[in-house]
Amino acid sequence: MRAAWRDLSERLGPGTLRDILLVNLAVGIVGVSYGAITVGDGLPLWAPNLMSIVVLGGASQFLFTGIIGAGGSPVAAVLAGLLVNARHLPFGFALADTVKNRPVLGSYLMIDEVVAFALSEKDPVRRRLVFFTCGGCLWVFWNIGSLLGGLLGSAVTDTDAFGLDAAFPAVLVALVMPALRDRRTRTVALVGAVVAVAVTPLLPAGTAVLLALAALALLPLMRGAGEAS
Structure with missing residues (x-):
């Protein structure tokens, strides 16, 4: 495992791998927020973890939880999530060559942070390596975060008192700041x-x-x- 990690670091460069890990650490923190808020809103512990595995889309998952928590219907929550994820259509066009050998896995991992890292690479081989490395890391960090958050939400009744509801918008602001130049x-x-x-x-x-x-x-x-x- 250590040798494989060292090989990956050499192929990507320590700077790129460090950036991927730091961004996904932030993703994991948002996952904690998501799990805690979902369970705190009354959904069972398995709900955020199942959605994190099946959906793997923070924005749509937060939206689903918000609508259900506000008393909305599951159908409306699912439709809203689908509308939010419509942005993945242009993502797919932009990264079609990158994921053509693994289209199902590539579509599953096509998350905003992963897309941003991949599109910053000009070389096709390196872009593919960055895409699947970042996507795999995101899957691990997001699911561990949502599980820890769900356990926290089961123990804490008022998750807003800890500021967990602010984690998701804070990370989004951090991601868009460079583009606002x-x-x-x-x-x-x-x-x-x-x-x-x-x-x-x-x-x-x-x-x-x-x-x-x-x-x-x-x-x-x-x-x-x-x-x-």
Whole structure:
């Protein structure tokens, strides 16, 4: 095992492997938050662990738990999760060559953090290695985190008192911060945030975030304005 890990470190480079582990450590912390919140909302201990294995999608899992916890129907929760995961369609197009030899496993591991690491690599062979390494690490960290969180949620009745509900949005903010260096991206993100906040009281849980994606329509307009100037 140690020799295999050393070989992987040499192939990826210690910096890349370190970054993968650090990001997935954060994913594991979010998994603790997810497991604790799910069990704290009254779902059985097996529920977050089963969903983490079958679904392996933090955003859709949090959304499912939030809708069920608020009294929504399981059908509405599943549909909302499917809508949120619609973003994986362009992920699949972008990484089709990377996962073509293992399409089922590749589709299963096609999570935001894994996609981000893979797309940062130009060499196809290295991109494939980074994709499956990051995906395998994420699977381990997320499932261990959700199990520990579920056990914690069984022992603690008020998980919000420990700030566990803030872990998921905090990690998302950390992930998007580098992209916000671009002025156009900041503008689109701000418009999307305003839209989401404005319609949240009016729409079912989870749909406000999807509607905020309409802000992406600004990108072609801003690009055209930049070329004209």
